[in-house]
Amino acid sequence: MAPPLGIALIGGGIFMNEQHLPAALACSLISVKAVWSRSLKSAEGTAKSLADAGASVEVYSSESGSGKSYDDLLKREDIVGVIVALPIMDQPSFIEKALAAGKHVLAEKPIAKDLDTAIKLVEYYKKVSKETKATLAIAENFRFMKGWAYAAEEIKKLGRMTGFFVRLNMMMQADNKYYKTPELTIATWRTVPEYQGGFLLDGGVHYTAGLRKLLGEENAVASVIALTSLISEHLPPKDTINAILQTKTGVLGSFIQSVGTTMQANEFHIACENGYVKASPDKVITVRGLGTDAKEEEKTFERSSGVKEEVNAWAEALVSGVSNPEQTPELAIGDLELVEKMLTSGDQDGARQMLEHQ
Template identity: 45%
Template structure:
């Protein structure tokens, strides 16, 4: 029997990614949508079988009213970074399974406090909290990670993700993104995808130490839009991670050098060089990775389990790398240790 689910949030990502992913899942049945305004909730769905809740809908249509419904067992929360933990706590306290969007919180202190509260106040075996990170569900990255593991000890890596976020873009014109109250601005919102991708590729040889420099190239992208970091893994391998949302450079590069060869990703093409032999394999991703992410969440709920790729500790490790990059940048490159990697 399908799990009754509600989507919390009426933004772009909920509309373009979460809604179709829920509708495509055989294990999930969309029952309700909540957003700050009724207009926003209506923008997600006009299906008469989906009930709409909002802060301006009056009596009986609040978030608390939604949480009281016994036919809704789970919620997907896609709200601005700063307020999301409030809704996570309220939903879990009401006995609802939660899939919350990345990042897990706006900073490590809040994230660790939230995890501690969850483990101490909620029956974690009965009520699950998962954190969404669609990069962990990209076929290309999963395949590349397997090839890195096959290639043996990591010798080094370089990751570069560069773009220009311009005024007028659909994500930029979201008020909480345009005028961020959270650290890093777009670097936090988008950057945790790239730290998650790096972590997936290097596997158990986790990042242990980081030194970074940051800069704000574009006035419209406060507080910083660029970070360049040098990293060391626990085995001693070194590498770089460069992220910019405000540069005229474009494109991305993901490359891992291993004892047995190298592995790189360019769009959907994975290139391996083992024993001097180059091989290119095209691995198609399922859209953004959100459809399999939501589908596997639903499958785990029906099975009474949790998806290990979605545990809060994974999202905490993504955030730790990003925050340590930003903090090191604030301290003019001072090295920062990573102690929360899994």
């Protein structure tokens, strides 16, 4: 059996330490050789967690001095890939450097702060990969939650799609760990975002990924009309979207998301001519038939963040040389575009926005 492939973890934030780190340790196909973070303290914290699990790694950071920079890490021949989980504004430049150095990349979502930046990143990737053979995968863990895939197949069995709605309501409180990001030296990257939508983008691409999985390519969203607002002042620039989506087949649906409301909802409903599906990552309810003849079926799955599955899928792709179709940057562009067009429509007082990357 071939030895595990050497990788590095880039970023020392919450999601890296709580999700990607244990996922990497659980995958027999890869071995963590190094960590990098902007601050030495953060990098050492990640390294300690790895050491506690029996893995010995080298520490790199912006504060570590000569020979221990990000560029130095990328020069190591024993590292073939990197998992990148950095602030949204920073990720593209780190991704580009890794690709130029010939390192395979698994990068956290969203792929970039906006569609233009994402498209330029993918164009760069396609150009440089012809020389380096490095690959770019986007870590959208919702695509590896079993409920979505099962629900998508159930929807196909129910005939023509006739409508859908998504309702996602919650309160991102100021004491939430993802709001504060206290271990980062630039702790305001989420509280004072320099990217569109704030948490509506950061978390929203998860939900557009889930919806797009359920709709399928045949019912891809073609246009959106939306209004946006700011309910809770600590969540600028916007914390609420109310949108009407129309698919290329003419089906109408609604997408309501708020991270600044006291209402609670997490619902994905897809209606078809022969029944409907209520989908979630770990439970799917399928109703077949109409009226008194309708029969309800419930399928449950073990609760999972999907991160172990996505890291393992990436590692398998590195070993086989065949990219996983659920991790393509083109899919991530589609997820981002849907959020961006809803936000843009809101900025333009509900003007219809056409989509091109679905």
